[in-house]
Amino acid sequence: MARATGAGAVRGLLVAVAVAAVLVAVVQGLGRVVGSAVPAVLLPVAGAALASAGLHLVLPRRRLSRAGREASDRFPALAEAARRMQSGSLERALPGLAQVVADGTGAAQVTVWLSIGERLVQVARHPPEPDAGEVTVPDLATLLARPDTDHVVPVLDGAALRAVVAIHKPGAVTAEDRQLMQDVANGAGLLLRVVALNAELAERVRRAADLAEELQASRRRLASARDSERRRLVAELAYATGDRLDALRAEVGLAAAGLADPDPDPAPVTQALARARVQLDDLLERFRAVARGVYPAVLRDHGPAAALDEVISDLPRPVRLSGGLGERLPWELESGIYYVAASAVRALAGRPGEGAVLVRLDHADGRIVAHVEDPAPPVPAERLAALLADDADRLAALGGGMDVGTAAPAGGDPDAAEPLVVRAWLPDRVEPVVVDTAGTEVAVR
Structure with missing residues (x-):
């Protein structure tokens, strides 16, 4: 100097x-x-x-410096950008900014992206692309890797990314182009930050509405599960008390009639009372079975595997139980997986049949799974699915599900019967799981 x-x-x-x-x-x-x-x-x-x-x-005439020429070239574009921002309509302002950048840089395509959650959402494009739908990318690195992105200018709010202006230009992106983009981004920074925050707020409101709807649906599923359990208990009680209670009443009536005879014969009365005692013991055993099904003490004390082992011991058909949960889990989950497995085993092995029913319990990858397979099923898959409908409702209320279908025959024999397979699963935690906008599961505690 x-x-x-x-x-x-x-x-x-x-x-x-x-x-x-x-x-x-x-x-x-x-x-x-x-x-x-x-x-x-x-x-x-x-x-x-x-x-x-x-x-x-x-003397030679002095000329404008290069910086002066560049500034004079940028002034109309910046003035137009300011005018677009003052239009009062975001729907016009953002596409207008994209058009200003395209006119000032000669780019073939200019896009404006907003940061919503952990992703970038395209909100403006010049030239416009009708019926393009929502265009999103997971992060800035992915946007930079796109073939239609040659240069980007991020708009920051402190350290947080709020928006991105990107161009695609067939020729080289010059220093003047970069400076113009930076000036436009700086001038529109407040507008873009406000728009990004509004969009993120709208996304959170939508997620809250979805969660409220899911809560209502969960309550409806729980009410349905309660109704199905009530119907199952009524059916169990009707099965336990129907014919057996009528038979017991008949035997007691015979004994009472014999005793009412002025010259009673003790032999018929004794035989009727003996048969009544048998009927009463059977009725009591059925009540105990119903009580075990409603609130099995073995399930509470030792878990689903031990409770299923008790169910299996009373069935006429052999059942092979394997696997286990490895650790005790909340009561809702253990009882949910037990009930569906017990219902499937009773439906398949409740009568004599060929071959053994296979039951396996697993706990892996955040799920507990009950796998029931019958190589010679006594009922078709559709009938078994109908029998397990109430159990499926209970699983859905707890965040799980169930599949009922057939599998390929063992050994690949096309003439062999297709095994019937029931697969039921539940998450291994009872906290509700929320999926955010980035697709990441977050447990709400």
């Missing part, structure tokens, strides 16, 4: 000497030529005019 200042001073001194020499020459020369025809006071004026004209012809 000192060197440039010295050079300027020398140049100015030379110019001053030259002007002075011209003035002296003009005043003296014209004075001799014109004599007294021209007033002497006008001679210095004429000399100054001739010196100024000479300097204009001799």
